[in-house]
Amino acid sequence: MNNVAYVTTPGGEELAILPRSELDALRESLDHAQALGSFRAGQIPGLTPDEARALVAAVSPLAFWRRYRKLTQAVLSASVGVTQHYLSEIENGKRGGDVALWLRLARALEVPVEGLVDEGD
Incomplete structure (x- = not known):
């Protein structure tokens, strides 16, 4: 500075x-x-080194956190009101979603919405 x-x-x-x-x-x-x-504050769980590596290696943070919470795409998509196919496309970066959807996903996965998106998104 x-x-x-x-x-x-x-x-x-x-x-x-x-x-x-x-x-x-x-x-x-x-x-x-x-x-x-x-x-x-307990808003983001602590990850083991293996879990941190899995987060970095995951196709998307959304996919990692869904697996971390032991949810299938079908269960998560139903809980946030989208189809499993749409959720799959979001996880794989083929589609986006509106802010309201990302907020529902964050609540369902119990992580801040910032934890679900890549920095470049």
């Missing part, structure tokens, strides 16, 4: 200008802190 420049707007508001790389590093630190807070 050595390259921060400060400017004052005509209205008197002080703004900080920093390089994009430093902004990205701050965002990454915030994401990490929020995830750690969610873990400590």
Whole structure:
């Protein structure tokens, strides 16, 4: 954070200008802190090293968490009001879903919605 420049707007508001790389590093630190807070609050279960590797290797975080909760696609899809085929396509990245669906999935799987999507999505 050595390259921060400060400017004052005509209205008197002080703004900080920093390089994009430093902004990205701050965002990454915030994401990490929020995830750690969610873990400590019991919102995200702790994973064993094998489970963490399985999460990384899974076709999608949604697929991992469904398996982690020992749910079939048929059971999860019925609980959130979509077809099993549609859920399969979402898990495999072939289709998306609206925000309401992702919230229902997160509730059904007992994980924050942020835990169900890849960062690039």
